[in-house]
Amino acid sequence: MSLEIAGLEAGYGSARVVQGISFTVPKGSIVTLLGPNGAGKSTTLRVIAGLLKPLGGSIMLDGERLDGLAADVVVRHGLALVPERRELFPSLSVAENLALGAYTRSDRAGIASDLDMVFTLFPRLKERRQQYARTLSGGEQQMLAIGRGLMSHPRYLLLDEPSLGLAPLLIAEIFRKLSDVRVGGTAILLVEQNALAALAVADYGYVLETGVVQLEGTSASLSADEAVRQTYLR
Amino acid sequence: MLGQILISGITAGAVYALVALGFVVLHRGTRVVHFGLGDQMTMSAYVVVIAQVFLGAPFAIAVLLSLGVSAAFGVAIERGVMRPLRRAPLLVMVIATLAIGGALREGLRASMGPLPWPVPFLLSPAPFTMGDLMLVPANLAVVGVALAVMSGLFVILRFTRFGRAIVAVYENPTGAAIVGISVPGVHARLWGLASVLAAVAGILVAPLITLSPDMGTIGIKGFAAAILGGFNSLPGAVAGGILLGIAETAAGVYVSTAMKDIISYALLILCVLLLPRGLFGKAESRKV
Numbered sequence: 001m002s003l004e005i006a007g008l009e010a011g012y013g014s015a016r017v018v019q020g021i022s023f024t025v026p027k028g029s030i031v032t033l034l035g036p037n038g039a040g041k042s043t044t045l046r047v048i049a050g051l052l053k054p055l056g057g058s059i060m061l062d063g064e065r066l067d068g069l070a071a072d073v074v075v076r077h078g079l080a081l082v083p084e085r086r087e088l089f090p091s092l093s094v095a096e097n098l099a100l101g102a103y104t105r106s107d108r109a110g111i112a113s114d115l116d117m118v119f120t121l122f123p124r125l126k127e128r129r130q131q132y133a134r135t136l137s138g139g140e141q142q143m144l145a146i147g148r149g150l151m152s153h154p155r156y157l158l159l160d161e162p163s164l165g166l167a168p169l170l171i172a173e174i175f176r177k178l179s180d181v182r183v184g185g186t187a188i189l190l191v192e193q194n195a196l197a198a199l200a201v202a203d204y205g206y207v208l209e210t211g212v213v214q215l216e217g218t219s220a221s222l223s224a225d226e227a228v229r230q231t232y233l234r
Numbered sequence: 235m236l237g238q239i240l241i242s243g244i245t246a247g248a249v250y251a252l253v254a255l256g257f258v259v260l261h262r263g264t265r266v267v268h269f270g271l272g273d274q275m276t277m278s279a280y281v282v283v284i285a286q287v288f289l290g291a292p293f294a295i296a297v298l299l300s301l302g303v304s305a306a307f308g309v310a311i312e313r314g315v316m317r318p319l320r321r322a323p324l325l326v327m328v329i330a331t332l333a334i335g336g337a338l339r340e341g342l343r344a345s346m347g348p349l350p351w352p353v354p355f356l357l358s359p360a361p362f363t364m365g366d367l368m369l370v371p372a373n374l375a376v377v378g379v380a381l382a383v384m385s386g387l388f389v390i391l392r393f394t395r396f397g398r399a400i401v402a403v404y405e406n407p408t409g410a411a412i413v414g415i416s417v418p419g420v421h422a423r424l425w426g427l428a429s430v431l432a433a434v435a436g437i438l439v440a441p442l443i444t445l446s447p448d449m450g451t452i453g454i455k456g457f458a459a460a461i462l463g464g465f466n467s468l469p470g471a472v473a474g475g476i477l478l479g480i481a482e483t484a485a486g487v488y489v490s491t492a493m494k495d496i497i498s499y500a501l502l503i504l505c506v507l508l509l510p511r512g513l514f515g516k517a518e519s520r521k522v
Contacts, residue, residue: 049412071411080412087409089402100402103395104414148413 001027001062003048003079003156003189009056010040010047017043019211020057025156025189027062030182032190032198032219034232035208041191042084044208045158048189049081050074061156076104080154084161084191086145090134094125097133097144101151110153117184118147121177139170146174146181156187163194175201195232199223207232237367239483245373247479248380249439253456254463254471255387256431262404262466263424266316266327270335272453274429275436277338278304279445282437283351293354301433308429312422320418335450343447350444359441376438383434384472387427391468400424432456455482458502463514470514477513 003025010018018040025031033041046052048059050071059066061077069077080101089097098118102111119126122143128136133144142162149157159178163171175197178188192198199205199219207215207228215228222228256271278300285296311334319327356379357371391397402410403420411417435456436449443449459478463470478498486494505512 051408051411070416072414072416075412075414083408083412085408087406087412089405089409092401092405100398100410100413100415103399103402152413 003062003187004060005044005048005057006060007057008044008047008054008059010043010052010054012043012052016055017211018047021206021208021211021213022057023206023213023216025187027155028182028185028187029204030178030188030190030202032192032195032202032205033208034192034195034198034205034222034228035214036231037193038210039208040211041208042160045081045083045160045189045191048074049079049083049158051081051083075152075154078153078155079158080149080152080156081158082145082149082160082162084164086141088133088141088144088148091132093130093132094136094144095129097148098125098129098151101148102153104152111151114151114153118150121150121180122147138165139167139174142166142170142174146177150181150186154186156189157181158189158191160191161193162190163192163197171197195228235487239487240480241367241369242373243480243483244476245370245376245442245479246482247459247476248377249435249452249475250455250459250478251472251475252380252383252431252435252438253453254459254475255384255468256428256435257457257460258463258465258468258471259387259431260424260428261460263400264316264421265324266331267457268331268428269328269453269457270311270331270333270338271428271432271456272450273335273338273342274304274307274432274450275439275453276342276445276447276450277307278433278436279353279440279449280342280346280351282440283353283445284346286354297437300437301430304429304433305426308425308427309422311429312425316421316425317418339447339450346447348447350446353440353445355441356438372441376442379434379438383431387431388468396423400427455498458498458505461502461505462512464512467512467514470512473514474512 006022007020008018009016009020021044033044035041047054050069050073054067061079064077066074066077089100098115105111124140125143125147128140133141136144162174171194178201182188190198190202199222202219204218205222206213253271257267260266260268281300281303282296285291285299286293291299315330316327319330355372356375359370359372361368361370391401399415399420400423402415403417407417439452440449455478459475460471462478463474478501481501482494482497485497
């Protein structure tokens with residue numbers, strides 16, 4: 001049981017940003033994709049989530065083929081994306097944003113218990129549940145984006161740069177919560193530029209550069225690797 | 235006199251508001267301005283006449299049939315024309331809507347003839363007086379139906395799954411897609427919904443003016459009302475319609491009846507020049 005990416009190629013127009021990358025996210029694990037700007041990390045997530053059609057390779061989710069499916073179909077297969085730009089519904093309330101996160105579901109009891117879970121994870125969202133999403137701070141918006149993703153009850157959650165634009169204290173708080181999410185049984189694929197924070201929570205990591213996997217290993221071995229330290233961990 | 239102007243103005247304005255809602259409902263989700271909407275009004279009124287006169291259907295059945303045909307026609311435009319054009323520039327889609335409107339208009343002229351058809355009133359056109367005011371049951375019915383349809387629309391958007399999906403696409407199409415909403419599916423719904431709004435307006439207004447293939451030019455007033463309301467606000471579209479109806483009636487009374495039709499174009503131009511966001515339009519807030 002895993003999310004398996006094999007030989008994935010993708011890009012925009014004639015620019016091939018992802019040039020045949022392969023990696024695996026085992027069930028219930030946290031895997032991180034590291035790498036500099038423009039390495040193809042975000043593009044990889046967009047393709048897996050169905051926002052962008054792949055140009056080659058395959059995406060298998062627990063034995064089902066995902067590549068080529070549209071985003072609204074992918075989420076029904078148990079995979080949710082928390083995009084880099086968060087893509088919230090600005091003039092809807094926190095509660096309405098979360099309710100739309102459960103759009104594909106009809107099990108009322110399950111939705112209610114997942115809402116409790118999200119509010120336990122991020123008590124701030126509970127306090128602000130009647131506020132418009134656009135009035136939230138950056139950190140709260142990130143919490144809402146993660147909460148909305150969790151409301152679809154995914155087996156795999158894709159997170160694109162959750163630390164972007166947030167204060168260090170907040171980054172630490174959000175990353176701590178990611179371990180809680182994994183305890184709930186959801187595997188996480190984490191794209192990050194903040195390699196230090198990512199390797200601290202992840203089990204395994206892949207380093208991408210110009211659209212190919214340069215290096216992979218357990219978080220401990222990547223943290224200890226001299227090349228990784230020099231490039232990303234300073 | 236003022237009361238009378240308000241009453242007449244609101245009757246016309248209610249119809250403009252429905253058409254304006256059609257423009258806004260569609261534009262907010264798809265960015266397309268549908269210049270064939272006025273001709274869809276005409277078509278829906280003709281469907282009622284055809285069902286009654288040629289098929290012998292009772293009025294209620296004829297109206298239901300017309301609404302159904304309009305909704306299906308709207309969805310067919312999305313599937314058959316807009317979806318294949320989805321990667322084309324917006325201008326190409328807008329030109330396609332002009333072509334659709336023209337085809338409808340000329341198709342009706344060819345099949346139904348250029349002369350006006352009588353359309354039955356919903357209620358009696360004979361006026362009665364209440365205090366100083368002269369009321370026309372047929373006009374009151376127009377206002378009543380329009381209000382009911384508008385309230386229904388707001389309830390649908392606020393409380394149904396169908397409507398929540400539309401609101402989500404209005405707010406953020408990418409966000410909608412990743413929570414599981416089919417954006418092309420919502421576009422089809424919006425085309426259907428805008429077409430039904432135009433159909434209701436067409437069926438309501440046809441008995442008051444004359445039903446000929448050119449009746450759809452009244453659609454431009456719905457367009458002006460939508461612009462007045464900011465073009466991205468549903469309550470704005472309703473307010474814009476009512477305001478336009480009242481302004482038009484007042485101009486007809488105080489200036490001259492010839493001014494009546496000029497006023498909507500004048501307001502349209504003034505609004506674009508002085509208030510590009512309309513009276514109620516919000517600045518686009520694409521980013522959270």
